[in-house]
Amino acid sequence: MKIDRGLAVVLGGVLAAAACAPAAGTGGGGGPRITVPVPSVTCTSGPLTSFAQADSAASAMALVGTLPDSAQGPAYTTALAQARRAVAAQPENAYAQYLAGQAALLTGDFAASATYLARSEQLCPELGAYDIDRLQSAGAGNAFNAATGLLQAGDTTAAIARLETAIALDPEAYAAEFYLGLINFQRQNTGEAVTRWRRVLQLLETMPADTSAQENQQRQDVRGNVVNAMVLAGVQYLQREQNEPAIPLLQELTRMVPNSADAWYHLALAQYNLERWSDLVASGQRATEVAPLSHGAWVLYYNAYAGQAQAASEANQTARANELSRQATQVRTRSESLPVRIEGLTIDTGDESTAISGTAVGTGRTAPVTVEFTLYGITGTLGTGQVTITPPAKDQRAPFNLTVANARPITGYSYRVVQ
Secondary structure: OOOOOOHHHHHHHHHHHHHHOOEEOOOOOOOOEEOOOOOOOOOOOOOOOOOHHHHHHHHHHHHHOOOOHHHHHHHHHHHHHHHHHHHHHOOOOHHHHHHHHHHHHHHOOHHHHHHHHHHHHHHOOHHHHHHHHHHHHHHHHHHHHHHHHHHHOOOHHHHHHHHHHHHHHOOOOHHHHHHHHHHHHHOOOHHHHHHHHHHHHHHHHHOOOOOOHHHHHHHHHHHHHHHHHHHHHHHHHHHOOOHHHHHHHHHHHHHHOOOOHHHHHHHHHHHHHOOOHHHHHHHHHHHHHHOOOOHHHHHHHHHHHHHHHHHHHHOOOHHHHHHHHHHHHHHHHHHHOOOOEEEEEEEEEOOOOEEEEEEEEEOOOOOOEEEEEEEEEOOEEEEEEEEEEOOOOEOOEEEEEEEEOOOOOOOEEEEEEOO
8 A cells, every 4th residue: 555645735736726716805804715626527427516515615625734633633623624514514515525525524524424425436437536535545654554553553443443544545555454454463363364364465465566666665675575474374273273264364375475484394293183184184284395394294294194193093993004004104214314313493583684593402312413494485485594503412402593585575484404
């Protein structure tokens, strides 16, 4: 969502027209008046015409620009009251709704502005391309900015209202959708958070490329952040032991980011929790491929066969049970031969680089191990980095860290043993 129009821009068309229009006399002590022309649009479905109350509201808004800054706020409030009287007088006149939408926007009443502008466009669809689309975009930007301020102040309830208003004004306000997802995630409303984030991805996928390279890069970064957030949503489901909704979400993520060690591990964990042993074979194996030193991944992979072996034994399928037990033993043997185990990985992307840290757990081997990490973004590989780990004594722990030259949001990581 581009936030590139301020309140001055909103009034630009009105003030420009006012500058070219003859000023009326002050007559009767009512103060100066400006004749503001009706938008030069031909409406095919309803009236877009001037009348006394509408002219009064338009004049009041145009005159605000001649006032000192300290007086403009109250003047906009007065203009909104006049515009509302115009709506009450002729509710089916698109011009009245259009003026009320502008006035509400300028007073910061974004919800009312969304309602008035939407009604104006319903009455006169031609107003959309003429000016309402621009006004709604500006209003959405201002509502979003207000919401971020409220979030910083800790008022999430008011922030939600502003974010929803931003979306009402601009249905493509993907940043507002993203923040609504974050708020719902923080409130443990995981399903709603995922719905919001899926909407963000849908919007970004259908938007045409922007003329601004910066905007296009921002969209890619948002996509990356959304994928990361959805992985965390899958983890949140698991923390609440809600494995059923976690599985389709994590399956979706493994298709989107097939090299994400976190997505594969948590998918395997959800399948393990539900004893879906046959499904666990593929995900457990993949989890060990993208994170070959993860003891947890190997345990899940082992249980994919061990669980099936037990079920076959209980069903008196001796031959099948023996074969599955043999496969489980093979997996366990491979896990026991790891040169070192890695756990507790954290990845932090800053302004210039990505820091990776973790803990090495000794397995009894002593030879140094070089591990190469690869970071992935929404468009592919973002960077790689290597770290040489000297294994600590068996079952002892030692920290390690490395830095990868990357400042873009990552959607996943994998690593491999180089030697």
